[in-house]
Amino acid sequence: MSANNLLTPESLAQIDRELAKYPADQRRSAIMGALRIAQTEKRHLTNELIEYVADYVRIPPVAAYEVASFYNMYDMKPVGKYKLTVCTNLPCALSGGYQAADYLKQKLGIDIGETTADGKFTLKEGECMGACGYAPVMLVNNHTMCNHMTPEALDKKLAELE
Amino acid sequence: MTVYVKGVVFEGVDFDDPNSWKLDAYVKRGGYAALKKIIENKITQDEIIAEMKASSLRGRGGAGFPTGLKWSFMPRSFPGQKYLVCNTDEGEPGTFKDLDIMVNNPHALIEGMIIGGYAMGITVGYNYIHGEVFEAYERFEEALEEARAAGFLGDKILGSDFCFQLHGHHGYGAYICGEETALLESLEGKKGQPRFKPPFPASYGLYGKPTTINNTETFASVPYIIREGGQKFLELGKPNNGGTKLFSVSGHVNRPGNYEVPLGLPFSELLEMCGGMRDGKKLKAVIPGGSSAPVLPADIMMQCTMDYDSIAKAGSMLGSGAVIVMDESVCMVKALERLSYFYHEESCGQCTPCREGTGWLYRVVHRIEHGLGRPEDLDLLLSVGGNIAGRTICALGDAAVMPVQGMLKHFRAEFEHHIQHKSCLVPGF
Amino acid sequence: MLEIEIDGKTLTVPGGSTVMDAANSVGVHIPHFCYHKKLSIAANCRMCLVQVEKAPKPLPACATPVTDGMKVYTHSDMAVKAQKGVMEFLLINHPLDCPICDQGGECNLQDLAVGYGQSGSRYQEEKRVVVNKDLGPLVSTDMTRCIHCSRCVRFTEEIAGFQELGMGGRGEFTEVLPFIGKTVNSEISGNIIDLCPVGALTSKPFRYSARTWELSRRKSVAAHDGLGSNLVVQVKDHKIKRVLPLENEAINECWLSDRDRFSYEALNSDERLTKPLIKQGGVWQEADWQTALEYVANGLKSVVADHGADSVAGVANQAATLEELFLFKKLLAGVGVHNVESRLRVTDPVATKGVQWLGQSIADLAQNNAVLVVGSTLRKDQPLIAQRLRQGVKRGLALSIVNSHGDDLLTKLAGEVVTRPDQLVEGVLAVLKAAVELKGATAPANIDLVGVEVTAAAKQVAESLIGKESTSVLLGNLAMQNARASELYAATAALAEVVGAKLGVLSDAANSVGAQLLGFQGAGNVFAQPKKAYVLLNAEADFDTANGAEAVAALEKAEMVVVMSPFQSCAFDYADVILPVSPFSETSGTFVNMEGLPQSFNGVVRPLGETRPAWKVFRVLGNLLGLENFHYNSSEEIRDEILAAGIDGKLDNAPAAAVTVKAQAASGLVRLAEVPAYQVDAITRRATSLQATADAQVAGQLRANAATLASLGVAAGDQVRVSQGGEALLVAVEDKKLADQVLRVPLASPATRNLGAGVITVTKA
């Protein structure tokens, strides 16, 4: 294990809480939660961070890398301060999903997958978030769901994100 | 918005009250009475399973497997640890009912799982929660704390010898983890790649131990069944289709939302409840059971009642109860393109036909949508689909093919028009 | 037993069989890629889809359990249609350039595509391109060819014991990869090349050097450890191009260590000798064989005449063949010389009643319920034994170790005692005492347990050995080469007796057992008391001995030194005659492996230049010296003479005498002198690709734990000067699992060749 801690004691305590959920010989189960916690603190997962978390959970680094690269909410590349993920799957598309995405592209001057020059916003296209009734939906930094994202609602949301 | 007509899952929930999800409110509307009844009256495991069978409750996750029967498969005298798992990885496009349960009535799920644990002699459970709904995960963790503090959950439940530990596990963005064995792999801290079955989870599940997996809505229906009796639940719906069902209605209706209604409700009535078609446009087609179900054109759909048997007879599936409503403005090629993209994006990549085939399907539909279609493409789509369906490890392969087959069955002319004229017949979304 | 029908044939198979197992048992071939009998079932390629009566869909044969009365059709319309469909999917993103692929001609995909593929492709979209990965110096990648069967990934995790490869990403973008920036470092990594059914993973040293159909295939036996892995050596133009395992379930199964697979590079190296050489007036001159051998014969005769037979010693490497060793000994005996030595790294020889061996068959080893290994760098010294034990552990075998380092065996240990190298005896005594206490037994009289402290770790090891149906206790190289080997052996033998275990020795070299059979018992260090003349057979004095500096000094002093070796070496400094003799690949011969099995082989290529097989050289020398019975026509004739009396009765690990053992205290810096995996013999040391691996780097390192490094004023990564007799410059590396004050300083390494014995000191360079 790396001698210098890459994560704060708070994050490590959270990872410990995840570890406690599973049988003692099944520490691997906590890797998803541990990577989420690490990413929440550092915003994206570097290889160094993945290896650190893998060591902490005691699994081979490549096993942690498999997980980090499989689930699409893990960011393996730097993202802006706010990662905005807009759902464009069919149910959302029927109620303005693409319009919301297009509005953001135009307003932020970036394409899907890009980050604004000031490093504030990254725009992503998402798959179904399980909230189709509230379309268009947008996820901010993976953990905050915003519903009914009409252009007005988007303007308001962007203004809130400082 | 959420509406219930006859409540099982949402009985008594006040959607305007931000505290309605809490333990106090839940107990006030009859929550945990079923659990108390079991503990106080020392109801046996067999009796509970018999009640579940009588209810004719069918799994709400999509496959519609009878829950009582599934519970009876669990080896009850197995010497080691067994697990109970809830599938809240709601990712089937169009479905958003489990989120609603998690946010508005989490204790119904928790109580249902505790009863399930009791009935099958299981002491540890996990609830696997869809990645994108972190708030639901946090709410669930809070609700667990409440239940533990009140003695409903944990060691020596309500003073009895029965112990049940329950934890939330948060997914992080992979539709495939809704497939039960992929979910188990994910719970084990691996990539969500489905396992070949057999062996089934009842004999080889989480950590290789016997495991029962049910959907959120399935578990949330259990307290009602135990409290009110299986027969009463059954009578809410129709034979072989017991109880109420949550329908997640999305798309071109005036009031999208979750509607808890008795199974067997005519589709036309459901549409009415949703305030009818948006902007008064004409209904063109409906995907009645989540994106993996074949699309049905308006005329067929308007003849259906909303239950497993009726929709199956019409050539589609009730699935997870996600009703995607499309009006006359929708270009079916574009709709299929978006769906095919989804399956291509979400294939776990482990087995050959799905890994290679979903991309192929998407690319061909994408070409057609972009005016580069060739006359032979439609037969190619069906042939490639035929080489995927039934040959994959899990049902995602079939799920990717069904939209293609459905669209070509009912809307082939629209695709042909695209290929010929290199443009849409209708404006699209 | 279940009765089923496959393609109309009725057969019975045991319950738990899969359709694939059943088909294999009657020779019905079902096409497959991901299935491999030694790996877990993945069922991901879907190539093995077959029709099963009453099943609505085709089922994967590899994963479908047989049920009674099942009827399977492997070539019905439904089956073939499914198989063809899968083949089409596998090919849409696979490059169709077999002529330039290194796997061309030996590719499962290519073979099956011929039968199942269609002519033209219906896939008109762009093909996927995947970036290649750096897996290190042994395995080359062409990842666009990967068909995602996951065999390589499963191998690293399940067989090699640590998941070094993974499947990153998902869906169509899934890629086989190592963790970013890491290479595959397993000592058995080369097996992933064999496992890969396509050309995605190929041999880096072999790459593009030949096409498979140009190669002729010859059987041989591996020469670098005591296992005797069976080989298929592939040859083109009288050169070895590639070495593959020859499947032998009882020995190497279908695996090969990297050492046995890639060492062949040395056989084609520039350092090969091709002509006899004689030093005249201090200058090396090429000579013809006749001249060189006459020189040797006369030289030997005159040294014996002048100084007596005791002034001559024969020194042989244990990787020489049985026939070579036999004639070597016979030849020297013919001139009266009986001092022949082969266990050159042994400093305290262990006397046993018979030949030291594994004490059981290799296949039986992993069937034990418990195994204790004493003193071994097991994964590196015995890669496939480590692998077998790892599989045993999965079936419930309790594996424990008493060792002077804590190298990870990549498997679950039931107990582990780590001591200083000079306290290995005490480590075993602690386990013995724990066992004695647990069993209420008494230790043999020669073992004094007074004052031995039973640690918790020792107790755990003892517990793992007691009450099991079959148990073995094995001694490895670090034990047999320990300075207190006799005591260690006696203590271990006592432990085996107390717990009712078989006692075994993990032979260090290809023919260790054979050498002992021939009476190369070894009385100790032949270089400690310098002789007037030495004859060296395949032995490099500076590397193959326990104290290279001392050996070289003795050789430099000698009047005559005859060196028989395939390679140029520092023998130029001290030898008088150098005779180029064949390595194992260029001669016929026999190795007796650790289970006492003699395995004969033929030369796979003809001797390079004027190189001659050593047994033939001895035959001519014998004749030149006028010795009796040197008219052998073939190596087989020699072998048959040697083995006429059989082997089994001669194998016996029982101690020859009751050596007294008593615990001692030890303190101060101590050297753990260990031969690195790729320094074991003259061939391995010259295998260039192996030398580029991560494992090879230990040859230049001093390893110690953090406290020890700190006490020396050294940080990890520093250059350090080590003095012990001579000096060595090494890089300091932290090794967490060493005892305090232990310096892990390699033996047999160019960096440490000047080191001798005695007090060791370390300073920052």
Ligand SMILES: Cc1cc2nc3c(=O)[nH]c(=O)nc-3n(C[C@H](O)[C@H](O)[C@H](O)COP(=O)(O)O)c2cc1C
């Ligand atoms: C590709 C795929 C996705 C699935 N997604 C979900 C899901 O999101 N939620 C769910 O409950 N079941 C899902 N299922 C069904 C589950 O595998 C399983 O049948 C279900 O969780 C069992 O619970 P039930 O019997 O209560 O319905 C999915 C199945 C497949 C093949």
Ligand code: SF4
């Ligand atoms: S069908 Fe698709 S999602 Fe399912 S196991 Fe195969 S590749 Fe994965």
Ligand code: FES
């Ligand atoms: S060999 Fe059976 S699926 Fe690959």
